[in-house]
Amino acid sequence: MTTTTTARPDAVPTLPGKPRRLHRPLLWVSIGLAATTLVAIGGALFDDRVLLGHPIWMKPLKFAISLGIYCVTLAWMLSLQTKARRLGWWMGTVVAVGVAAEMVLIAGQVVVRGRQLHFNMSTPTDQLIHNIMATTIYLVWAAVLVVAVQLLFDKPGDRALRWSIRLALGTTLGGMLLGNLMFRVTPAQGREAAEAGNQLHFGSHSVGVEDGGAGLPITGWSTQAGDLRIGHFLGVHALQAIPLVALGLVLLARRYAILRPEGPRTALVFVGAASYAGLIWLVTWQALRGESVVHPGGATLTAGASWLGATILLSLLVLFRARRTSLVSTPYR
Structure with missing residues (x-):
């Protein structure tokens, strides 16, 4: 046997x-x-x-x-x-x-x-x-x-790592598709096409201004208006960010016993992936309204606070449930 x-x-x-x-x-x-x-x-x-x-x-x-x-x-x-x-x-x-x-x-x-x-x-x-x-x-x-x-x-790998990879690949596929939002004719391009008789330029990174204005160092993301590259960038690099959550939880589990079972770590991976997707939506929504990432308005700040609060609350609920489960399953000595 x-x-x-x-x-x-x-x-x-x-x-x-x-x-x-x-x-x-x-x-x-x-x-x-x-x-x-x-x-x-x-x-x-x-x-x-x-x-x-x-x-x-x-x-x-x-x-x-x-x-x-x-x-x-x-x-x-x-x-x-x-x-x-x-x-x-x-x-x-x-x-x-x-x-x-x-x-x-x-x-x-x-x-x-x-x-x-x-x-x-x-x-x-x-x-x-x-x-x-x-x-x-x-x-x-x-x-x-x-x-x-x-x-x-x-x-x-274990369940948490498996789901982190699956969620990362799904999110990065969506992030790559966000690049399609950049392909739209701007007012200046419309006037240029009317004068030239054909479309010479088609699309823009920026919303509210033409490309080529003031931007952040290195990234070049617009400091004057919305920039659709931010959500696209975050979406593409979900491929690294979400698995890093799973790997980070493994390291934390060495110190905190509550994270050693697969269940809490997998749940936290889902929370992290959902939070990351929410961040992508937030910066894309901000850009589509022509608002610069460095000059958030009241609506953006409110949505950002709600996103952060929901992430913290869900994480605490997962940890609270994991702790309660561990106390119930641990025999008294």
């Missing part, structure tokens, strides 16, 4: 063990993006060219850092797969190729040609680059969607 052993509910949880080999194409692309980051930093220091009011190297720098982190995270997630690993490998490769192509287009259009990248339909070449970028992004999105569906039926 065989016997099975299960982990004690109060056992100290551990971080995920050594993953299987990381996805090589994604890893190589992330190394290339790290090198690109160093080149872009050098360019920002020694190249004084400006595009739309910002240093010309800032866009390649931001994208290299952001996409590099994204690729490393996805490579780690794919290494945890236990089912349909070959399909996951191919989807990761699609993402790697798409990201590499996107970075080449960004550097070529912005740094080499000195032309506006997004929303630029001024010449046939500009339009071609714009359309290739859009197609590549949707291919990457579709590949990540396949990985997300796969991991719905896979079981990497």
Whole structure:
């Protein structure tokens, strides 16, 4: 007769063990993006060219850092797969190729040609680059969607980590789609199209002003009006933020016994994911109203306070219930 052993509910949880080999194409692309980051930093220091009011190297720098982190995270997630690993490998490769192509287009259009990248339909070449970028992004999105569906039926790590990965992939897919909000004709672009007889520019990061105005250091997010890049950025990087909640809870469980069972940690992962989604909604709603992130109005502050209060309240309720359960299940000595 065989016997099975299960982990004690109060056992100290551990971080995920050594993953299987990381996805090589994604890893190589992330190394290339790290090198690109160093080149872009050098360019920002020694190249004084400006595009739309910002240093010309800032866009390649931001994208290299952001996409590099994204690729490393996805490579780690794919290494945890236990089912349909070959399909996951191919989807990761699609993402790697798409990201590499996107970075080449960004550097070529912005740094080499000195032309506006997004929303630029001024010449046939500009339009071609714009359309290739859009197609590549949707291919990457579709590949990540396949990985997300796969991991719905896979079981990497404990329950809290599994759900953090699933929720992260779902949120990042939504965050990527938020970029579609930027594709709308601004009043200035409408007048430009009427004068030129065709649409030369289509879309804008900003709401309430034209792109190219005053912005925050490095990110360039508008300090004068709404900026749709903020919600898009937060949504894309849910891929890192939500799993970090699960990993952080594992570390805290070493000190606080109440977090050792899977149940409370999983519930807190759901609270964290819901809170993060609420934050994405908040900054996107603020941007759509033409309000700068650095100048929140009364409605935004009220909504922000409600979001923060709900996050704290739900977290405390989870901890209170976990504590009550542990007291009931612990025998008197």
